[in-house]
Amino acid sequence: xTGLGLLTRFSLRRSRVLIxxxxxxxxxxxxxxxxxxxxxxxxxADRVAAAESINAxxxxxxxxxxxxxxxxxxxxxxxxxxxxxxxxxxxxAIALVRRHTRVEEESGRAELLGGLALDPRAxxxxxxxxxxxxxxxxxxxxxxxxxxxxxxxxxxxxxxxSWLGLGLVGTGIGAVCAQLSANxxxxxxxxxxLVAGLFxxxxxxxxxxxxxxxxxxxxxxxxxxxxxxGTRGWVLLLDLATAVLLVVAALAVRARRDLGAGLVAERPGxxxxxxxxxxxxxxxxxxxxxxxxxxxxxxxxxxxLMAAIVPGVGSILDSDGxxxxxxxxxxxxxxxxxxxxxxxxxxxVIITCFVAMVVGHGGAEEHDGRTEEVLAxxxxxxxxxxxxxxxxxxxxxxxxxxxxxxxxLGSIGAEVSAGGVLxxxxxxxxxxxVVAALAxxxxxVRSTWAVAGWVLVVAxxxxxxxxxxxxxxxxxxxxxxxxxxxxxxxESVRLTPEVVLxxxxxxxxxxxxxxxxxxxxx
Amino acid sequence: MSESDVxxxxxxxxxxxxxRALDELDLSVVPGEVHGFLGPNGAGKSxxxxxxxxxxxxxxxxxxxxxxxxWAEAAALHRRLAYVPGDVSLWPNLSGGEVIxxxxxxxxAPADHPWRAETIERFQLDPTKKGRAYSKGNRQKVALVAxxxxxxxxxxxxxxxxxxxxxxxxxxxxxxxxRKAEGxxxxxxxxxxxxxxxxxxxxxxxxxxxxxxSGSLDEMRHLHRSKVRAExxxxxxxxxxxxxxxxxSVDGPVVSCTVEPDGLPGVLTALTAAGVRTLTSSPPSxxxxxxxxxxxxxxx
Numbered sequence: 001x002t003g004l005g006l007l008t009r010f011s012l013r014r015s016r017v018l019i020x021x022x023x024x025x026x027x028x029x030x031x032x033x034x035x036x037x038x039x040x041x042x043x044x045a046d047r048v049a050a051a052e053s054i055n056a057x058x059x060x061x062x063x064x065x066x067x068x069x070x071x072x073x074x075x076x077x078x079x080x081x082x083x084x085x086x087x088x089x090x091x092x093a094i095a096l097v098r099r100h101t102r103v104e105e106e107s108g109r110a111e112l113l114g115g116l117a118l119d120p121r122a123x124x125x126x127x128x129x130x131x132x133x134x135x136x137x138x139x140x141x142x143x144x145x146x147x148x149x150x151x152x153x154x155x156x157x158x159x160x161x162s163w164l165g166l167g168l169v170g171t172g173i174g175a176v177c178a179q180l181s182a183n184x185x186x187x188x189x190x191x192x193x194l195v196a197g198l199f200x201x202x203x204x205x206x207x208x209x210x211x212x213x214x215x216x217x218x219x220x221x222x223x224x225x226x227x228x229x230g231t232r233g234w235v236l237l238l239d240l241a242t243a244v245l246l247v248v249a250a251l252a253v254r255a256r257r258d259l260g261a262g263l264v265a266e267r268p269g270x271x272x273x274x275x276x277x278x279x280x281x282x283x284x285x286x287x288x289x290x291x292x293x294x295x296x297x298x299x300x301x302x303x304x305l306m307a308a309i310v311p312g313v314g315s316i317l318d319s320d321g322x323x324x325x326x327x328x329x330x331x332x333x334x335x336x337x338x339x340x341x342x343x344x345x346x347x348x349v350i351i352t353c354f355v356a357m358v359v360g361h362g363g364a365e366e367h368d369g370r371t372e373e374v375l376a377x378x379x380x381x382x383x384x385x386x387x388x389x390x391x392x393x394x395x396x397x398x399x400x401x402x403x404x405x406x407x408x409l410g411s412i413g414a415e416v417s418a419g420g421v422l423x424x425x426x427x428x429x430x431x432x433x434v435v436a437a438l439a440x441x442x443x444x445v446r447s448t449w450a451v452a453g454w455v456l457v458v459a460x461x462x463x464x465x466x467x468x469x470x471x472x473x474x475x476x477x478x479x480x481x482x483x484x485x486x487x488x489x490x491e492s493v494r495l496t497p498e499v500v501l502x503x504x505x506x507x508x509x510x511x512x513x514x515x516x517x518x519x520x521x522x
Numbered sequence: 523m524s525e526s527d528v529x530x531x532x533x534x535x536x537x538x539x540x541x542r543a544l545d546e547l548d549l550s551v552v553p554g555e556v557h558g559f560l561g562p563n564g565a566g567k568s569x570x571x572x573x574x575x576x577x578x579x580x581x582x583x584x585x586x587x588x589x590x591x592x593w594a595e596a597a598a599l600h601r602r603l604a605y606v607p608g609d610v611s612l613w614p615n616l617s618g619g620e621v622i623x624x625x626x627x628x629x630x631a632p633a634d635h636p637w638r639a640e641t642i643e644r645f646q647l648d649p650t651k652k653g654r655a656y657s658k659g660n661r662q663k664v665a666l667v668a669x670x671x672x673x674x675x676x677x678x679x680x681x682x683x684x685x686x687x688x689x690x691x692x693x694x695x696x697x698x699x700x701r702k703a704e705g706x707x708x709x710x711x712x713x714x715x716x717x718x719x720x721x722x723x724x725x726x727x728x729x730x731x732x733x734x735x736s737g738s739l740d741e742m743r744h745l746h747r748s749k750v751r752a753e754x755x756x757x758x759x760x761x762x763x764x765x766x767x768x769x770x771s772v773d774g775p776v777v778s779c780t781v782e783p784d785g786l787p788g789v790l791t792a793l794t795a796a797g798v799r800t801l802t803s804s805p806p807s808x809x810x811x812x813x814x815x816x817x818x819x820x821x822x
Contacts, residue, residue, distance in 0.1 A: 106614070106654055182654065183614065268650035269617025277620060278627035287613060369611040373665070376575050376605035376678075377628035380597040521577040 003118035007126040011100045012133060018099075019134045022092045025458055027141040029085055030078075032465050034149025037077035044071070051076050062203040063309065065223040074155040074228035078146070082162065082227075083202065083219050087195060089138055089163050090170030093131040094191045097174030100127035102184040105260045114259055124254050128175055128247050135167020158227035165239025169218045170195075172246025179253040182262040189294065218242060280379050280387035287365075288358060288391055295354050295395075296402055302350070303403040306343040307410025307421070310336050336416050340424050341487035344404070348428035348482060349461050351399045352435050355392045356453030359439040362388035363450020366443075372521055381517045389440055389509060396432045400425045420489030427488050430501035434481035435460065437508035444512035447522070527586070528553050528676055528707045529574065534583035536569055536731075543569045545731035546583070551709055551724075556702050558722030559711040560812060566731040567711040568608070571680050575605060588675070601630045604669035608681035608711075610661040612653030618660075619649030622668045631672035638671035644693050658685040670697045677701060677708045683717065695721060719808040727815045734815045743805040746814060747780040750789060755797035764788040775799070 012019070041047040051070035054060045065083040067075050075082075101124055104110040110123060143160035147153055177191040178184075202220040205213030214220030218239055225235040253263065276282055285292075365371045375384055404425025408418040439453030460480040467477035477483050481504075484497040529551035536544040544566050551557040561567050572578045574587055576596035585592055587599050604625075612621055622642075623633040642649055645663045656664065662685045669677055677698075683691050698708055698721050712718050718725060725742065727735040735742055747768065753776050761767050761777065766785020771778055781789050786803075793801065806814070 185614075266652060266655060269615075269620060269652050271617070271619040271649040273620035273623030273627070273633065275627070275633075277624045280628075283613075283624060286616065290615070369607060369609060370613065372572075372575075372577055373605070373607065373611070373625070374628065375577055375596075376600060376603075376607075377625060378597045378601045378630050379628055518579070520579055522572070 001119045001122050001125060003116065004122045004126055004129075007113070007118065007122055008129045008133075011126055011130045015096055015099065015130065015134075018096070019092075019137060021458075022088075022134075023138050023141050025462065026085070026088060026092075026138055027145040028462060028466065030081055030142045030145035031149045032469050033079075033081055034077050034146045034151045036469060037073060038150070041076075047073065047076050054079065057309075058207040060309070062207050065202065065220075066206050068223065068226055069229045072155075072228040074146075074151045074159065075226075077149075077151060078159055078228075081142075082159070082222050083199075086163055086166050086219065086222055087199060089135065089167045090173070090195055091192075092138065093135050093167045093170030094174035094177070094188070094195070096134055097127045097131045097171055098178050098184060098188055098191070100130055101175070101178040102181075102187045106182065106184045108260075110259060121251060121254065124175060124178075124251060127178075128171055128250075131171030131174060132168060135164050135171065138167060139164035152228070154231075155228040158225060158231050158233070161233075161236050162222040162225050162227055162239075165236050165243075166218055166222060168243035169239050169246070172243040172250070175250035176246050176253070179250055179257065180263050182260060182266050185290070186262075186264075280374055280383045281390060283374065284362075284387040284391050287361070288395070291354070291357070292395060295351075295399055299347070299351065299399045299403040300406040302347060303406025303408075303425075304410045306340075306347065306403075307407045307414075309343065310339055310411055310414050310416065336414065337420065337490040338487070340407070340411070340416055340421055341490050344407070344421075344424045344428060345482060345485065345487075347403045347425070348400065348432055348485075349457065351396055351403065351428075352432050352457045353454075354399060355396050355432060355436040356439060356457050358392040358395060359388060359436065359443055359453045360450040362392075363443045363447045366447040366521060367450075369522070375521060382513065385440075385444070385513050385516045388443075389436075389513070392436045392440065393433055393505075393509075396436055397429050400429050400432065416489055423493055424488040427485055427493060427498060428482075430498050430505060431481040431485045433505035434501050434508070437505040437512065441508050441512040441515070444516040444519070526553060526589075527551060528588060529557075529709060530584070530586040531570070531574075532584040534570070534573065534585060535581045536566075536573060536578060537581055543731055544573070544580075544583075547728065547731055548733050548736070549726050550736075551707060553707055554702070554705050555723040556698060556708040556710055556721050558718035558725040559709055559728070560713065560715070560718060560725060561728040562713055562816070565728045567728065568680055569731075570728075571605075571678055571709070571711060574678065575600070602674065603676040603678055604629065604631075604672075604674040605678045606662075606665045606669045606680065606682040608684050610665040612656060612661055612664060614652065614654040616653055617650050618647060618653070618656065618664045618667075621653065621664055622649065622671060625665075625668040626672055629674075631674070633672075635672040637673075638667070641667045641670045641697070644697070645690060659687065659690065662686055663690065666694065666697075670701065673704070674701075674706060677706060679708065680711045681713070682710070683712070683714065691717065715808045715812055725808070727812060729815060735811065739808060739811075742811055744783060746806045746811055747782050748786065748806065749778070749804045750781050750786075750802070751776065751778040752793050752801045753777075753799045754793065755799055757796065759792045759796045761789060761792055764792060 041050055048070050051067040054064065055066055055070070063084060064079045067079060069075055104123065113123060139160040142163050143156045146156035146159060173191050173194055177187045177194065180190055181187050198217040198219055202214050202217040205211055205215070205217070205220055214224065221235050221238050224232065226232055257263065277286060371384060375381065404422040407425065408421040411421050412418055435453070435456050438456055442449040442452030460482055463480045464477050464483060481501055484501060486492070486494045486497060527550045529549060531547060531549040534544050534547040535542070547566065547570060549559070549570065559567055569578065573580050573585060574592055576593045579593065588602060590599055592599060622638070626633045645667055647660065647663045647667055662682065666682060683694050686694060695717065698710070702708060710718060710722060719739065722739070724738045725736070726733050758772050758775065758777055761770055761779060764785060765788060766782035767779050767789060769780045
């Protein structure tokens with residue numbers, strides 16, 4: 001296929017930072033899980049108890065998948081990575097394929113390639129190769145991280161195989177979804193919805209009598225592979241066959257459509273603008289309108305799901321291992337309240353991704369010249385800055401409110417108070433604002449630093465576990481704003497950290513605003 | 523050069539790290555004129571415009587827009603102007619019509635002026651398409667329609683016709699002429715010389731961040747060599763000794779050369795003495811003026 005090798009090397013080069021960063025993050029997660037297992041559970045009996053207690057909670061099984069061999073060290077250590085974190089492997093593959101197919105077509109760069117001596121199938125095939133290469137890289141480093149963390153070699157390799165399988169399926173999903181719409185964001189949303197559906201299918205199969213449902217989802221296959229004992233290697237062939245089928249389907253669709261076109265035709269827009277679309281804030285809200293709706297629905301769902309997990313925690317009260325695990329997750333307090341605090345803190349990190357997206361998009365607007373067009377009108381620098389800042393800060397507060405409200409509604413009847421649950425979500429707002437403020441400051445200093453928001457989310461998320469694992473001094477973990485949020489409702493609401501975090505966020509936003517007013521645009 | 527200038531720039535300096543993008547640039551645009559702003563890529567045209575629009579901060583020099591400070595009073599001054607960049611970027615999920623109306627409202631202009639429908643019609647733009655569906659030329663049209671769809675005191679056009687087909691370039695030229703008739707001032711940055719020659723009253727040519735020529739085309743022509751071609755009856759006179767004569771060539775009875783303004787009387791005397799059969803003298807075209815400005819060694 002003419003040009004395939006060249007194009008693939010070029011794409012890999014363009015995405016080397018993305019691939020490298022994700023590989024590192026996922027490897028750290030694997031190593032942390034593997035290395036912490038012995039310090040979490042001192043004796044084999046403790047591990048069996050912990051595994052049984054996870055299996056006893058349908059909420060945890062829905063989240064992580066069941067533990068098929070309760071004697072297995074590896075399976076317990078890799079509980080979260082087998083299914084839950086494996087979603088991230090699929091996400092990397094989907095993001096990469098989308099980036100090198102539909103995003104290229106939407107930006108018009110694919111047209112440049114269309115004029116070269118390239119096989120018309122080469123861009124899609126090369127994107128698939130990029131996705132597969134990244135999956136392989138992630139899998140190999142995951143295997144090495146597991147082995148380095150003290151887990152058995154054979155199991156580590158099979159486990160890495162399950163990640164490779166999911167990466168390949170993700171590559172196939174990305175390839176098919178990239179054919180559907182002319183809008184790269186729509187393609188991404190369809191792929192994300194599909195992965196959520198596969199996750200839900202597996203969760204249903206794992207927790208109900210209809211166990212066969214898990215066999216319909218590649219995420220279910222990862223558990224059924226039994227990487228750590230009594231391995232059924234042929235399960236990986238299911239991943240491979242699915243991936244091949246998806247890629248073949250994508251190629252068939254690609255051969256039948258025009259460059260830049262989608263299967264779903266783009267609807268025309270209005271010929272005139274709404275009178276409300278008259279300032280930078282209205283513009284930024286319009287740009288993020290679809291995201292805001294999707295994120296609101298997703299946060300409501302996330303809140304409801306987390307609320308559903310909470311009552312389940314009571315059923316594992318009799319296990320020492322589970323109790324220790326819960327205390328490690330959230331500190332002191334009643335188990336349910338600790339679990340609420342722990343779940344909400346994860347929700348806060350997820351919601352910070354929305355903030356990173358909004359701020360990053362602000363940088364892209366400037367980079368692409370659209371901010372310049374707006375600033376050439378009667379829009380002031382302050383208005384342009386406020387448009388991004390308000391959507392980021394207001395959006396974060398709104399999404400935490402939605403998550404907290406959904407969770408509170410879902411926990412009516414549980415032993416935790418609904419008000420406490422709502423408060424647990426709201427106390428996270430200042431921490432998320434601090435991250436948002438730092439991301440805004442980065443963009444205000446230089447528009448090309450827009451990726452800083454994502455770097456901060458990942459860094460602060462990993463800081464806690466890493467500091468614990470490497471036994472770093474306390475202040476290192478304390479660098480993360482999330483670490484200062486009171487663990488409501490297990491703890492009472494303390495005003496001092498909340499006020500300090502809010503003040504810090506305010507100061508940083510003011511510094512960003514001051515800098516943005518002074519600097520060159522573009 | 524008076525207080526009434528719409529744009530007045532004196533000694534403008536803008537550096538990007540070690541690069542001196544604008545080096546003591548002067549530019550003045552008087553009310554009601556179409557001012558051609560010429561220079562090849564990288565000469566500093568867009569940088570000048572971006573300083574005028576307060577997108578970039580000047581290092582030193584004096585910049586006045588409508589007599590005001592373009593940095594401190596940016597938003598208020600921008601209500602009086604419309605800007606068309608050379609490479610228009612649109613929002614993927616907004617239709618062309620939405621963007622046009624948004625730009626109009628953002629600069630405080632009415633979105634329902636009769637010119638709006640008329641301009642869309644003339645540029646043959648489909649306003650219902652979404653941003654990502656427009657070609658380069660059509661994205662350019664969206665910004666042009668937004669600029670021409672309501673009255674403005676000043677149009678700042680930075681290579682506005684890039685990507686337009688010749689028919690649309692005609693429509694653009696007609697729109698500029700009409701706005702000029704209404705009293706609108708236009709700063710037209712371009713490297714398409716025929717467009718500027720046709721539309722501009724005065725021209726500033728910049729090179730390496732400073733203005734090397736400025737004035738009306740007539741004034742500039744007076745300062746530059748004309749092309750002279752003559753066929754003589756008798757022996758071809760030796761013009762090489764006449765001051766101000768360059769590029770001399772003789773082909774049988776035909777002699778051609780370029781002559782500096784001061785050298786013309788001497789050349790004519792010599793030719794008349796030899797007996798002229800035909801004589802053509804053409805003033806330099808803008809293209810020749812432009813190339814001339816770039817042939818000279820850099821000054822200072």
